[in-house]
Amino acid sequence: MTTATTLAAEVRSGERSAREVVDAALADVDSGDGAYHAFLCLLADEARAEADAVDAEVEAGRDPGPLAGVPVALKDNLCTRGALTTCGSKILENWNPPYDATVVEALRRAGGIGLGKTNMDEFAMGSSTENSAFGPTRNPRNTAKVPGGSSGGSAASVAAGFTPLALGSDTGGSIRQPAALCGVVGMKPTYGRVSRYGLVAFASSLDQIGPFATTVEDAALLFDVLAGHDPLDSTSLPSAPEPTLTTVHHGVEGIRVGLCRDLVDGCAPDVVARVREAADALAGAGAKVEEVSVPEFGYGLSAYYLIAPAEASSNLARYDGVRYGLRVDAGGEDVAAMNTATRTAGFGAEVKRRIMLGTYALSAGYYDAYYAQAQRVRTLVMQAFDRAYSSYDVLLGATAPTTAFDVGAKVDDPMAMYMNDVCTIPSNLAGHPAISVPFGGGADGLPVGVQVLAPALQEALLFRVAQVVETHAPMGAGASRS
Amino acid sequence: MNTDWEMVIGLEVHCELQTATKLFCGCRNAFGDEPNVNVCPTCLGLPGSLPVINEQAVEFAMRIGAALHCDIRPSEFSRKNYFYPDQAKDYQISQYDLPLNADGWLELPDGFRVGVTRAHMEEDTGKLTHIGASGRINAALHALVDYNRSGVPLVEIVSEPDIRTVAQARAYASELRGILVATGASDGRMEEGSMRVDANVSVRPVGTDAFGTRCEIKNLNSLRSLGRALEYEAARQIALLESSGTVHQETRHWDESAGRTESMRSKEEANDYRYFPEPDLVPLAPNAAWQERVRDGLGAMPADRRAVLASALGGAPTRAETDQIHAVVDLGHDGLVTAAAGAGVPAKLALARAANEVAAQSDAGLQLDPASFVSTLAMESGGQLSATQSKAVLGVLLERGGGDPAAVAKEMGFEALGSDTLGAVLDELIASRPDEWARFVAGEDKLMGIFIQAAMEATERKANGKEVAAELSARRGSEVARRS
Numbered sequence: 013m014t015t016a017t018t019l020a021a022e023v024r025s026g027e028r029s030a031r032e033v034v035d036a037a038l039a040d041v042d043s044g045d046g047a048y049h050a051f052l053c054l055l056a057d058e059a060r061a062e063a064d065a066v067d068a069e070v071e072a073g074r075d076p077g078p079l080a081g082v083p084v085a086l087k088d089n090l091c092t093r094g095a096l097t098t099c100g101s102k103i104l105e106n107w108n109p110p111y112d113a114t115v116v117e118a119l120r121r122a123g124g125i126g127l128g129k130t131n132m133d134e135f136a137m138g139s140s141t142e143n144s145a146f147g148p149t150r151n152p153r154n155t156a157k158v159p160g161g162s163s164g165g166s167a168a169s170v171a172a173g174f175t176p177l178a179l180g181s182d183t184g185g186s187i188r189q190p191a192a193l194c195g196v197v198g199m200k201p202t203y204g205r206v207s208r209y210g211l212v213a214f215a216s217s218l219d220q221i222g223p224f225a226t227t228v229e230d231a232a233l234l235f236d237v238l239a240g241h242d243p244l245d246s247t248s249l250p251s252a253p254e255p256t257l258t259t260v261h262h263g264v265e266g267i268r269v270g271l272c273r274d275l276v277d278g279c280a281p282d283v284v285a286r287v288r289e290a291a292d293a294l295a296g297a298g299a300k301v302e303e304v305s306v307p308e309f310g311y312g313l314s315a316y317y318l319i320a321p322a323e324a325s326s327n328l329a330r331y332d333g334v335r336y337g338l339r340v341d342a343g344g345e346d347v348a349a350m351n352t353a354t355r356t357a358g359f360g361a362e363v364k365r366r367i368m369l370g371t372y373a374l375s376a377g378y379y380d381a382y383y384a385q386a387q388r389v390r391t392l393v394m395q396a397f398d399r400a401y402s403s404y405d406v407l408l409g410a411t412a413p414t415t416a417f418d419v420g421a422k423v424d425d426p427m428a429m430y431m432n433d434v435c436t437i438p439s440n441l442a443g444h445p446a447i448s449v450p451f452g453g454g455a456d457g458l459p460v461g462v463q464v465l466a467p468a469l470q471e472a473l474l475f476r477v478a479q480v481v482e483t484h485a486p487m488g489a490g491a492s493r494s
Numbered sequence: 495m496n497t498d499w500e501m502v503i504g505l506e507v508h509c510e511l512q513t514a515t516k517l518f519c520g521c522r523n524a525f526g527d528e529p530n531v532n533v534c535p536t537c538l539g540l541p542g543s544l545p546v547i548n549e550q551a552v553e554f555a556m557r558i559g560a561a562l563h564c565d566i567r568p569s570e571f572s573r574k575n576y577f578y579p580d581q582a583k584d585y586q587i588s589q590y591d592l593p594l595n596a597d598g599w600l601e602l603p604d605g606f607r608v609g610v611t612r613a614h615m616e617e618d619t620g621k622l623t624h625i626g627a628s629g630r631i632n633a634a635l636h637a638l639v640d641y642n643r644s645g646v647p648l649v650e651i652v653s654e655p656d657i658r659t660v661a662q663a664r665a666y667a668s669e670l671r672g673i674l675v676a677t678g679a680s681d682g683r684m685e686e687g688s689m690r691v692d693a694n695v696s697v698r699p700v701g702t703d704a705f706g707t708r709c710e711i712k713n714l715n716s717l718r719s720l721g722r723a724l725e726y727e728a729a730r731q732i733a734l735l736e737s738s739g740t741v742h743q744e745t746r747h748w749d750e751s752a753g754r755t756e757s758m759r760s761k762e763e764a765n766d767y768r769y770f771p772e773p774d775l776v777p778l779a780p781n782a783a784w785q786e787r788v789r790d791g792l793g794a795m796p797a798d799r800r801a802v803l804a805s806a807l808g809g810a811p812t813r814a815e816t817d818q819i820h821a822v823v824d825l826g827h828d829g830l831v832t833a834a835a836g837a838g839v840p841a842k843l844a845l846a847r848a849a850n851e852v853a854a855q856s857d858a859g860l861q862l863d864p865a866s867f868v869s870t871l872a873m874e875s876g877g878q879l880s881a882t883q884s885k886a887v888l889g890v891l892l893e894r895g896g897g898d899p900a901a902v903a904k905e906m907g908f909e910a911l912g913s914d915t916l917g918a919v920l921d922e923l924i925a926s927r928p929d930e931w932a933r934f935v936a937g938e939d940k941l942m943g944i945f946i947q948a949a950m951e952a953t954e955r956k957a958n959g960k961e962v963a964a965e966l967s968a969r970r971g972s973e974v975a976r977r978s
Binding site for chain 2: 089090091097099104107109110111113208209210211212213215216217243244245246247322323325326329330332334335336347348351371374375376379383
């Protein structure tokens with residue numbers, strides 16, 4: 013499909029109208045999404061109106077911005093004013109936020125068009141998009157397979173060619189893992205680089221919004237639009253973001269790459285083979301590649317599955333039936349009974365599991381053994397990254413341990429599902445940026461993603477390295493819709 | 495109070511800060527607006543919303559910390575998790591193990607120091623109104639929630655369990671209220687809920703050191719409630735212990751109309767709040783320069799201001815004057831007294847007028863500018879106005895929020911009599927009552943009152959009583975001299 017870079021250039025030059033682009037995308041989703049269920053709803057009227065506004069700007073000789081007329085799919089945990097924002101949950105089935113997320117405003121200011129809201133694991137808890145209350149999303153490369161998750165709908169929209177760009181959120185790998193499984197580029201920025209205002213929280217200290225794209229260049233284009241300080245988010249970094257698009261083609265000459273054994277070893281052989289080929293490709297392009305071991309990464313998963321549920325148990329308390337969303341009256345006059353009935357009916361099994369895990373981890377008498385200990389492990393992981401980055405500029409590993417698995421294969425085995433995030437979690441714990449780049453296919457012909465990790469605020473370097481990986485990716489694997 | 499027992503009391507005081515906006519959003523912080531008008535995604539706890547700390551609230555909290563002699567420390571916000579319909583997010587953003595202010599003290603007027611454990615920041619909840627027969631929660635048909643109060647900044651001031659008597663507890667609350675108002679951080683209005691007191695109470699045999707089991711008493715909406723509830727609770731605990739019973743650690747509700755405390759929840763039923771550091775906020779560590787600015791900018795505290803008034807009186811104040819000094823400082827009218835004393839008005843007179851006439855109108859929210867007060871009292875002490883007239887003029891000035899006392903006096907017909915006029919009135923009086931006058935001159939002092947009263951009536955109360963008395967004495971003196 014046409015890249016966002018090309019599309020925006022054509023719309024800005026008047027060669028194509030934004031309206032034409034948006035109408036075509038809407039028609040594509042209408043006719044094609046029955047097979048995938050990437051979208052929960054389309055913002056057809058809003059998208060057309062925004063497209064017309066972009067065209068009017070072009071007509072008037074003004075620049076509508078770097079994303080002029082480019083349709084962008086929005087994960088359904090991003091607040092859109094007056095448009096359903098369900099987080100894939102029955103408990104928010106009918107919730108229309110009275111405000112836009114900061115990233116949604118940023119997109120609009122850049123001329124981008126929010127095309128619709130994409131399916132996701134309920135409250136971003138999951139790695140397959142099967143935990144959506146509104147039914148699973150299928151992998152456009154093979155509809156018997158999951159698209160990964162939790163941002164499976166956004167990844168599928170880009171993989172299916174519905175939109176050249178999409179927004180997702182990544183708490184433990186929820187952008188990068190579905191990007192890998194769907195054969196697209198997915199990137200998690202530095203924590204605090206992109207505002208979380210209007211992102212419905214899962215785990216506040218880990219959540220970060222980021223781009224999906226078909227190319228690294230497009231991902232950089234979208235990242236530059238999203239990045240920046242937001243006074244509405246206290247954790248937003250005050251420094252001005254470094255532009256990344258201008259340097260994305262600068263290559264890797266002299267860059268020190270650590271091929272991280274701990275992000276490769278446990279993976280399927282075909283995945284391991286692709287990562288090693290990517291490392292060779294980087295070396296061939298002038299990077300200095302060495303193997304490195306960061307054993308602390310092995311503790312990341314355990315720490316994550318205490319910290320994230322702990323924060324989630326608090327963040328999700330507000331869905332109590334009192335002010336908005338689902339309310340189930342228990343028949344009694346007791347508020348607590350109404351709370352319980354609402355939450356019992358409104359939350360899915362995985363959300364309930366994590367609320368219970370998190371509540372337990374924070375409880376008196378258990379806090380030190382679980383939550384506090386997990387925070388100490390988190391510190392260890394950060395220190396391990398610092399040590400690794402004293403010798404290397406970036407790290408390289410797999411994104412996901414396997415290619416896309418069958419729909420239904422892991423729904424009854426939470427631990428197997430959690431293992432999908434083992435390679436992506438360390439970057440969330442440290443708050444560092446990381447990106448997944450499609451790099452050939454596995455033995456089953458499904459896409460494999462290679463992950464590049466960089467220190468905080470080194471997004472420009474991250475995109476440069478990713479772009480070289482992309483350039484050397486084997487052609488053909490998993491490039492078509494099924 | 496049974497003299498075999500001693501009370502051990504610690505107070506937790508919540509005070510609303512009078513910032514322009516709420517603690518974590520830009521909504522107006524105002525009392526008494528239409529319900530649910532000062533709300534936004536953040537203070538309604540809508541999904542996706544985030545808190546951003548209000549700098550003015552931090553400044554006010556630091557003022558309170560500084561006024562209570564606390565260390566101002568690097569601090570952190572935590573989440574206190576519990577479900578309640580007035581709690582928009584079902585957690586409250588508060589401070590837990592790292593409060594902004596810690597380790598301070600408050601000195602009571604008698605010099606006794608009560609330790610202040612901490613004074614931390616947190617957000618207020620929404621306000622629930624139970625609609626039903628009695629207005630009590632258990633009889634309510636339904637409840638209304640007003641989120642205008644949700645997210646209003648609070649500082650919770652926790653005392654050490656240093657307080658031993660009801661009088662100390664009341665003095666602590668009263669002194670703290672004065673300090674809060676003096677810092678400008680709060681209006682300290684208990685009746686509007688901007689200052690709320692919870693008390694932890696236990697009793698122990700006099701002469702022992704170990705603490706007894708304590709109960710926490712909530713819903714103390716006035717100093718009077720605080721005193722009554724403490725008396726009741728101490729008596730309840732003592733009665734239990736003397737009959738070989740046990741005090742159970744619990745939270746108790748003060749029922750003002752019934753005059754008793756009732757069990758709300760036991761320790762076992764108490765929430766596990768599952769505190770953890772608030773990930774949506776960054777640590778709060780005011781730097782040294784900011785702390786210094788706050789300490790330097792702190793105005794005089796009530797104790798200092800009371801000392802200023804006492805010294806203006808010259809000599810040790812009487813018991814009544816001490817009470818007047820407290821009343822004047824509590825109401826913030828000490829500026830009137832010092833201004834008057836500075837202008838040469840007798841301080842005792844200024845204190846009395848401020849503590850009585852001005853204070854009486856303070857409940858109605860009436861204020862007086864120092865200039866009007868000083869001019870009025872100057873007229874009174876200079877004899878142009880009688881005491882009665884001066885009080886009446888002050889009343890009018892208070893109602894009007896100031897004005898020219900001379901003009902008001904004229905308007906009210908309070909023109910002072912010229913000494914010629916007074917002389918003529920007295921000539922006539924003496925001539926019309928020759929017998930009484932003779933007895934007065936002969937030494938029957940009590941007749942002085944009759945002449946003064948008659949003079950006041952004859953002048954429609956425009957005469958100054960003291961001046962009349964002085965003139966009468968002078969005339970008697972010359973009469974006696976002439977006869978001898």
